[in-house]
Amino acid sequence: MKVFLQLGWFFKQERKSYITGVILLLFVALLQVIPPKVIGVIADHINEGTMTKKLLMEWMAVLIVTGMLMYGLRFYWRIMIFGSSVKLSKILRDRLYHHFTNMSPAFYQKSRIGDLMAHATNDLSAIQQTAGAGVLTLVDSLSTGGFVIIAMAFTISWKLTLICLIPMPLMALLTSWFGTMLHKSFYKAQGAFSSLNDKTQESIMGIKVIKTFGQEKEDIEDFRKQSEDVVQKNIVVAKIDSLYDPTISILTGISFFLSIVFGAKYVLNGVLTIGELISFTTYLGLLIWPMLAFGWLFNIVERGRASYDRVTKLLSEKVDIQDQENARDVVPCGDIEYRLTSFTYPGETHPVLKDIQFSLERGETLGIVGKTGSGKTTLLKLFIREFEGYKGEILFGGSKIADYKLDQLRGAIGYVPQDHFLFSANVEENIAFANPAVKQAEIEKAAKLANIHDDILQFTHGYQTVVGERGVSLSGGQKQRISIARALLMNPEVLILDDSLSAVDAKTEEAILASLKQNRKGKTTIITSHRLSAIQHANQIIVLEEGTIIERGTHEELMELDGWYKNMYLHQQLEELVELGGQ
Numbered sequence: 001m002k003v004f005l006q007l008g009w010f011f012k013q014e015r016k017s018y019i020t021g022v023i024l025l026l027f028v029a030l031l032q033v034i035p036p037k038v039i040g041v042i043a044d045h046i047n048e049g050t051m052t053k054k055l056l057m058e059w060m061a062v063l064i065v066t067g068m069l070m071y072g073l074r075f076y077w078r079i080m081i082f083g084s085s086v087k088l089s090k091i092l093r094d095r096l097y098h099h100f101t102n103m104s105p106a107f108y109q110k111s112r113i114g115d116l117m118a119h120a121t122n123d124l125s126a127i128q129q130t131a132g133a134g135v136l137t138l139v140d141s142l143s144t145g146g147f148v149i150i151a152m153a154f155t156i157s158w159k160l161t162l163i164c165l166i167p168m169p170l171m172a173l174l175t176s177w178f179g180t181m182l183h184k185s186f187y188k189a190q191g192a193f194s195s196l197n198d199k200t201q202e203s204i205m206g207i208k209v210i211k212t213f214g215q216e217k218e219d220i221e222d223f224r225k226q227s228e229d230v231v232q233k234n235i236v237v238a239k240i241d242s243l244y245d246p247t248i249s250i251l252t253g254i255s256f257f258l259s260i261v262f263g264a265k266y267v268l269n270g271v272l273t274i275g276e277l278i279s280f281t282t283y284l285g286l287l288i289w290p291m292l293a294f295g296w297l298f299n300i301v302e303r304g305r306a307s308y309d310r311v312t313k314l315l316s317e318k319v320d321i322q323d324q325e326n327a328r329d330v331v332p333c334g335d336i337e338y339r340l341t342s343f344t345y346p347g348e349t350h351p352v353l354k355d356i357q358f359s360l361e362r363g364e365t366l367g368i369v370g371k372t373g374s375g376k377t378t379l380l381k382l383f384i385r386e387f388e389g390y391k392g393e394i395l396f397g398g399s400k401i402a403d404y405k406l407d408q409l410r411g412a413i414g415y416v417p418q419d420h421f422l423f424s425a426n427v428e429e430n431i432a433f434a435n436p437a438v439k440q441a442e443i444e445k446a447a448k449l450a451n452i453h454d455d456i457l458q459f460t461h462g463y464q465t466v467v468g469e470r471g472v473s474l475s476g477g478q479k480q481r482i483s484i485a486r487a488l489l490m491n492p493e494v495l496i497l498d499d500s501l502s503a504v505d506a507k508t509e510e511a512i513l514a515s516l517k518q519n520r521k522g523k524t525t526i527i528t529s530h531r532l533s534a535i536q537h538a539n540q541i542i543v544l545e546e547g548t549i550i551e552r553g554t555h556e557e558l559m560e561l562d563g564w565y566k567n568m569y570l571h572q573q574l575e576e577l578v579e580l581g582g583q
């Protein structure tokens with residue numbers, strides 16, 4: 001029952017609805033005691049031959065009024081309690097979403113998306129059930145059970161009541177045992193469901209690869225197995241669940257048996273009237289619901305507690321990259337300086353960057369080249385504070401990057417990643433993503449700079465064409481250029497093109513770079529590329545290998561070194577010649 005305490009903050013917040021709901025519930029429980037009593041009284045009148053038409057009408061009226069009152073009150077407490085519990089899942093859903101959006105990529109690296117989705121759906125609905133059906137069952141079973149037992153003991157026979165309640169302790173024991181079993185099996189079932197969620201998500205995202213490699217059958221088989229696993233684990237839950245009701249029925253059966261055996265004896269001895277025995281057995285019938293409800297309550301509360309624990313654990317996970325106290329609330333600008341001793345990814349043992357030292361004056365262009373996996377992207381991700389925990393420091397405008405507010409730092413940087421992402425919105429909205437209020441003319445200007453304007457005009461609805469997952473299919477190069485336009489629209493202090501020209505042809509690349517050069521005077525640009533021609537005109541070029549700088553200088557200086565850069569440059573030129581010759 002700890003979960004009710006844990007949810008105390010919510011009950012406090014919604015106390016009006018809950019108090020009203022609980023009071024109405026208590027009323028209903030009290031009203032429930034009336035009909036069995038009335039039936040007993042009527043039976044006695046009939047038995048003694050004292051029943052008149054008027055008397056019968058009066059008692060009937062009592063029954064009808066009680067029934068109508070219960071009907072109305074039941075309707076209202078449902079609104080009060082269930083209505084409030086929906087709010088709880090909304091509050092928790094909002095918190096989770098807020099938390100998810102604040103977490104850094106390191107968090108997403110270690111969490112499985114399927115798990116996160118399961119928390120946001122299954123777990124929240126289990127918690128909502130606890131705050132709704134859980135509260136109802138707790139109050140209802142205790143109050144109905146309590147009032148009925150009181151009515152039995154004080155208005156009929158406390159001896160008979162005691163006898164009939166003998167199976168109760170056994171029921172409490174069994175209930176708690178079932179609860180534990182249920183909790184364990186439910187946890188496993190939930191875990192299997194998470195895995196299935198994960199698998200589905202991955203397969204749908206990777207459907208193209210699956211098809212290309214003709215792995216549909218294998219994938220379906222894999223899905224079938226996992227789905228089967230979910231079923232099996234849920235069957236275990238259902239089995240335990242299904243054992244519960246019959247067990248309770250047997251125990252209530254024993255109660256009825258005892259009431260008839262001993263009740264009949266009392267009637268024969270004249271201790272009880274026949275009407276009282278009828279009332280008594282009807283009351284016993286009313287006790288079945290609270291008994292079952294109690295088991296059900298265990299079930300709901302166990303699920304709710306497990307889910308609430310998982311959600312709170314998730315919410316308490318610290319946002320690892322956030323503003324420092326007294327962070328500077330200004331847009332950073334100026335020179336950039338890396339004084340990095342080393343950086344190791346969270347959970348890894350070997351550093352991916354070692355001894356990275358360079359400085360870049362404001363307005364300059366830096367080219368970063370090197371083999372795939374040499375650490376180019378990592379180096380840039382540290383600059384936008386996607387990852388932290390490096391040894392050394394990175395300065396921007398004379399201050400450490402962590403000294404600025406995260407929003408301000410990121411506002412100063414237009415980062416175009418390798419794996420661009422377009423939202424299911426139109427082209428215009430995708431370009432204006434960071435600043436939806438911007439004028440159409442500016443959007444077009446950015447699109448022109450990114451060399452995508454003409455392509456957009458060719459789309460069926462021009463700038464209004466919907467792209468992204470649910471939109472038209474664009475080529476890799478078109479997507480890249482829309483992403484570049486998105487970054488350019490911010491006119492950022494630092495523009496970072498992280499291999500973001502890989503899918504455009506050499507000529508388009510040249511045109512984009514030329515327009516950037518013209519339009520970004522006085523602003524810093526960092527470009528990583530496989531094609532050395534893209535960074536040839538940079539003020540400074542660094543060559544990375546296995547996370548460390550092996551060559552640096554301008555294009556001309558590097559060509560004199562006779563190292564990796566020169567070899568690669570000549571190699572690429574030769575390739576280009578061969579390609580041209582082949583046309």
Ligand code: ADP
Nearest residue numbers: 109345348352371372373374375376377378379
């Ligand atoms: P590049 O951009 O030059 O291709 P990266 O910076 O992407 O290189 O990768 C450098 C190294 O860091 C690679 O060995 C890669 O496997 C590793 N790496 C990249 N991202 C992560 C990550 N999120 N977690 C752990 N290792 C990573």
